[in-house]
Amino acid sequence: MLVLGLETSCDETGVALFDSERGLLADALFSQIDLHRVYGGVVPELASRDHVKRMLPLIRQVLDEAQCQASNIDALAYTAGPGLVGALLVGASCAQALAFAWGVPAVGVHHMEGHLLAPMLEEQPPQFPFVALLVSGGHTQLVRVDGIGQYQLLGESLDDAAGEAFDKTAKLMGLNYPGGPEIAKLAEQGAPGRFVFPRPMTDRPGLDFSFSGLKTFALNTWQQCRDSDGDLDQARRDIALAFQQAVVETLTIKCKRALKQTGLNNLVIAGGVSANKALRESLERMLAEMRGQVFYARPQFCTDNGAMIAYAGCQRLLAGQHEDLAIKVQARWPMESLPAI
Ligand SMILES: Nc1ncnc2c1ncn2[C@@H]1O[C@H](COP(=O)(O)OP(=O)(O)OP(=O)(O)O)[C@@H](O)[C@H]1O
């Protein structure tokens, strides 16, 4: 089955062609980062308008790249939520219009299920069951995964998502958006031990997270540095390192707890923050001790992309699921409400 996948939940227009027999045939992405950078975050109205501009050229691009005719496409998959409603509507309308015109089915995909399944596109995909750590700009969740659509939420952030905390900490030090890669880069030159940030909610049982306090801690530390005569560039590096270490260690502690609680020893990490090298290394060390394995996608499939939507949609279409012609999207959508396949 050849599926054209469209992703438009936030500030990336992603389009990909996935074939159930041949795998991923083409993948294209337009990131709106430059458009939103001056505002220090995503402006929903600008995001929607830009998706409208980019969608059809990107679809043409992937069809050309895969040397594929529209008539070969068996189905459409699009992100139906969670995300920005205006942005989601662009992908949903486009997918439904093409599906109607081409006489093929369309399926709405849950964005976080897309992230969760992205490591399945790699050479050594994880086997069910596993624990998944979803760490993105909008989500921090630990999920027990027994199969596609068989999700049990084990814990989640009570306030900011991990990626959001990276972005806000970067912003308060005057760094560019998105902050995750900026902080990761600066942290490489940070002096270990100059600052020590708390590991929120690790001193009590449970699998929930709270990252908003770290951002306040970073703000106070940054203000103290600005009030003193020190080197502010070095202060940025040292804060970046201390902040990243705190996030990484907190996530590692909670992942270990989730694995112990479920008795599983395979961990999947997905979402933008799963591209973080320090996080990958820390989890790999922990899993090596537990004689388990950690799985993640290549960096460009950690952040938003069309490939994960085409893949997830294809699995649901193969199981016989698809939508009617109504264009429905959801800003909020609990992943546990998805049907199993
Ligand atoms: N190397 C990195 N280290 C830490 N964070 C990173 C890194 N690369 C990207 N990020 C963070 O990942 C986030 C973007 O990831 P993603 O595209 O998955 O999130 P989103 O789509 O905005 O949110 P959601 O998927 O929850 O709707 C940003 O917060 C960004 O700062």
Ligand SMILES: [Mg+2]
């Ligand atoms: Mg995302």
